Amino acid sequence: MAERPKCPDCPRIQEVLSRVGDKWSVLVVTALGYNDVMRFNELKRHLGISQRMLSLTLRELERDGLVRRTQYPTIPPKVEYALTPLGQSFREPVRLMGYWAMDNLANIDAARANFDERSEAS
Known part of the structure; x- marks a missing residue:
C-alpha cells in the first residue's frame, strides 16, 4: 500500500480552523457582519460574553x-470594530454553517436523546 503524502500545511490549517471555528469568533463575525461597525460594549451586550473573553477573541x-x-482620540476613548475584507469573506461560510445547524437541530436533538438513552441503559 502506498504511503499517503504528508500535508506540510496541516498544522497551520489546524491553527486557523481552531481560531475561526471557535464559538465566540463565529458569533463576533456574525454580529459584525450584520452591524458593519460595533463598539466593544455593544458586542458584549449583544453576545452575552464576558469582557475578558471578548477582549481575547477580538x-x-x-x-x-x-x-x-x-x-x-476622545475622552473617554472610543473604539470600534469592523470586519476587514478577509473577515467579510468569512461571513458566507459562517452563514452556511448557521443554516446547516438550524436545518439539523431536530436531527441533532434526536441523536442526542438516542445516545443518552443508550448511555443510561448501559
Missing part, C-alpha cells in the same frame, strides 16, 4: 486579519 481576530480595530 485581539485574535484582529491578529488574523479578520477584524479591524479603530481607536478614536
Whole structure:
C-alpha cells in the first residue's frame, strides 16, 4: 500500500480552523457582519460574553486579519470594530454553517436523546 503524502500545511490549517471555528469568533463575525461597525460594549451586550473573553477573541481576530480595530482620540476613548475584507469573506461560510445547524437541530436533538438513552441503559 502506498504511503499517503504528508500535508506540510496541516498544522497551520489546524491553527486557523481552531481560531475561526471557535464559538465566540463565529458569533463576533456574525454580529459584525450584520452591524458593519460595533463598539466593544455593544458586542458584549449583544453576545452575552464576558469582557475578558471578548477582549481575547477580538485581539485574535484582529491578529488574523479578520477584524479591524479603530481607536478614536476622545475622552473617554472610543473604539470600534469592523470586519476587514478577509473577515467579510468569512461571513458566507459562517452563514452556511448557521443554516446547516438550524436545518439539523431536530436531527441533532434526536441523536442526542438516542445516545443518552443508550448511555443510561448501559
